[in-house]
Amino acid sequence: MPAAVHLRSAVALAGRFPALSGVDLTVSAGEVVVVLGPNGAGKTSLLRTCAGLLPVTSGAAEVLGEDLRQDPTHVRLRVGLLGHAAPLYDELTAAENVRFAVRAAGLPTSRVDPALERLGIVGRLRRTPVARLSAGQRRRVALAALVARTPELWLLDEPHAGLDGATRRLLADLIAEAAGGGAAVLLSSHEPDLAVPLADRAVTMTGGRVVDEQRGGRRPVLEAVPPSEETAHVA
């Protein structure tokens, strides 16, 4: 399987400060990798780097075959990032937010309704300005926008935060479906009990580097790229 993410000794900056300090990580197409680690370990920075939002200043960094050090803008349209803050406009309704995301990507608006229905955003909920929605409902709207765009690389930052049990199960299904469809999924989590069972591999970050790696609870990846020597620690 081709590598969706290929980082070697990647150093990325957040402003003037190093956010990643030499990360080695490969994620194959169709693979789910969870990133664990304490606060400030660099998990969010890793996801933002893979989305082309943080500049890579040294090392090798390829995402979906594009060199992030050359021009990250081409990558951005092909990845889907769900960060801590949902990319939603408070005054727009749930449906209008998803429609905006779809139209901005140049995709047909016929994708909007199925995505909203998949996330259970139906009836009055879809016509409600997102400012009036709960944190969990806002998260579902943001996920609907992601589903409608069908990115090749899903970047989910603490995706379980604020979700109820039913939506967590739906999220697990979405991740499995995305990976089954050939997309790579990289998610960060503070809740290994929830995230590791969804993943093929779990990597641990500390100080802006990947320091540990172990197998996840999902079905094994047949052709996964082996981890680098310095980070390899397969349980």
Add this chain to the structure above:
Amino acid sequence: MWRDALLIAGKDLRIEARSRVALWQVLPFSLLVLILSAFALGPGPSTLHDAAPGLFWLAVLFSTVLATQRSFAIESGEGTRDGLRLSGVDPAGVFLGKTAAVAVQLALLQVALWAGITLFFGVRLHVIWLAVVASLLATVGLAAAGVIYGALSAGLRVRETLLPLLVLPVLAPVLLSGSEVWSAALFGHAAAGESWLRILAPFAVVYVVVGIVLYGPLQEAG
């Protein structure tokens, strides 16, 4: 680029229509500027008549700052700022869309201010086409310059106080030219006003072109 501009302008105007910040905050503010200035100048009809064009454009300039701040407040959340960068929308389209949305608001505001100076100051435009052309050119220039400097200060913590400091001096040519053209329109001296249009037109063109070229790097830096 044009498709993206329409998308962004539609989104911003829809948000403004829902939040009504322009209607309930920017418009009353601009009318207050007119009225308080009239109080400061005194009740003399000739004084108010002579000062009306300058006060009109001063109110428009201050309102430009507010409208620009509001335009970037929409994108101030981390999620929406990143979302826009990841959306696939051409930065030049974002610039043109935001400029168009601010320009529409400023144009509507000027209609209200026009009514305001007619009512409060008792003035009447004699060369309406000249005032309308000046307003259209100035509106494009003000919106374009405002959006450029709005993007420049968007990522900074001190953006609310920095933006007026950055943008008001830059808009001084519009204040000067707009006031002169509107004075000419008030007193029926069309020829005198036409020469000032030669400042407003290049101002608008230059800032639109600069915005199209520079908005991408500004958006990345923000």
